[in-house]
Amino acid sequence: MGKPHVVVIPYPAQGHVISVMELSQNLAKQGIKINFKVDENGLIHLLSVPDGLEDGEDRNQLGKLTESLYQVMPTQPKELIHKVNGLNDDKISCVLVDIGMGLALDVAAELGIPTVGLWPAAxxxxxxxxxxxxxxxxxxxxxxxxxxxxxx
Known part of the structure; x- marks a missing residue:
């Protein structure tokens, strides 16, 4: 078995992403492979999941963004997890989810992948x-x- 491999799913708002990114960077320094963003060591990789909003729509309207996310969330994380697991031998060993994206917890549990919930807000x-x-x-x-x- 390879190194631990974590997929990180933050709520797409600045305060959430920054906090979860800092945690991801610290985990990567401990040798854990993170799917989130690319760094110079290649330990963190950026993956995108559509938020359901059209180009040009205001993503600062958190109510509209959250409603759209809850429409696309039931399918997107599952597709993302299958895609990541198909890319290499380091299968996902854990999914770390911002509680604001709670539906992703259900998806990971359905796929039998251990999960961790994180609340990066106050x-x-x-x-x-x-x-x-x-x-x-x-x-x-x-x-x-x-x-x-x-x-x-």
Whole structure:
């Protein structure tokens, strides 16, 4: 068996990509082959997955980008994984996924590849997102995100 081989799938927003790229570079320095971007050692390779938006569409509209990603995500990671595994003998040993791209976790699990979820954004944001169902149950927000909580 060759060196460990990780496919990294960040959410395509600057703060997510930069954080996950830094982690990927550190993993590559430890001898782990990363499919993400090319560096001088050839340990990190850039792969692209279509985001579903047309050329010229504004990718800064995160709601529109996320909606489009969720339409293409069920098929794209599977095709990417099969493509990467077919390129060489170093089969993918792990898929590291930005939680913002959570559907890729399901794809890797379906293919029997170990996964790691990463949240590169602020931990407070994650804590709030994880509590949304309870906030809805408690009547503090509704299903549309309208809040009834008053902060002083």
């Amino acid at each position: 931990v407070l944001q994650l804590a709030v997102l994880l509590k949304v169902p309870k906030l809805i149950d408690d009547g503090l927000i509704d299903e549309n995100g309208n809040t009834y909580l008053v902060l002083f």
